[in-house]
Amino acid sequence: MILATVSDDKVWKMWAFPSGELIMSAHLATASGDGTVKIWDFGKGVATLTLGDHTQAVWGCSFHDQGDFLASCSMDHTAKLWDITTGKCRQTFRGHADSVNHVGFTLSLWDARTGLCSQTLYGHINAINHVAFSLRGDTVASCDSDGIVKFWDIRNVSELESIDVGPHAANKLAFDPAGNVLAIASNDGSTKTYNIRDKQRGKDLGSGDDAIQAVAFDRSGDFLVTAGSDCMVRVYQ
Structure with a gap:
């Protein structure tokens, strides 16, 4: 039960969850505006690997479940697949015409072996800030700078539903482990909730x-963590 946070103060921190005790443990990757991805050794307190093939700011990164590979996405219009063992870029994914703002592993959108795009989902009319997959892997949610959230059926390559939580931008998304609730980090200072099964908006959490900037459920689904531009991390039960 560990929570990792990263901040514009250029410091990453690890916390025991939900007690909030500051600790240092596990394996962490960070993406930076300097165009690099760094892998950190907590015991030594230093970066042991720097991945620097991107030519512009790196907006996000995501470990494969087995931990041997890392995907990154960048302002340079590409996503890359990295071999953590060798520190080499194994594949560069090209096809976006603008900045790639988020990256995640699935079985159907990009073929990691060939680097080819297998599906493209159309419907947003403003910048897409984040995507999140349900644990079943058959549904993906996406959100944009107008506060529009869309749900997609990956198998049928079709839009299932669209909701408007604007006019403020929706920055990040998170499904609860059961796949019934979606949490939405909003630029208006609140976290929106949406019950997918009942198709109903839930209670907004916080205001300010x-x-x-970020939302995450713990693996049990009992806690929701939010991170804000006010330099605060909040835990909701």
Whole structure:
């Protein structure tokens, strides 16, 4: 039960969850505006590997479940697949005409072996800030700078539903482990919730002037963590 946070203060921190005790443990990758991805050794407190093939800012990165590979996405219009053991870029995914803002592993959108795009989902009319897959892997949610959230059926390559939580931008998404609730980090300072099964908006969590930048459920689904531009991490039960 460990929570990792990263901040514009250029510091990453690890916390025991949900007690909030600051610790250092596990394996962490960070993506930076300097165009690099770094892998950190907590015991030594230093970066042991720097991945630097991107030519512009790196907006996000994601470990494969087995931990041997890492995907990154960048302002340079590409996503890359990295072999952590060798520190080499195994594949560059090209096809976006603008910045790639988020990356995640699935079985159907990109073929990691060939680097070819297998499906493209159309429907947003403004910048897409984040995507999140349900644990079953058959549904993906996406959100954009207008506050529009869309649900997609990956198997049929079709839009299932669209909801509007704007006019403020929706920055990040998270499914609960059961796949019934979606949490949405909003630029208006609140976290929106949506019950997917009942197709109903839930209670907004928090309020303030500073944007919510990230949301995450713990593996049991009992806790929701939010991170904001006010430099605060909040835990909801």
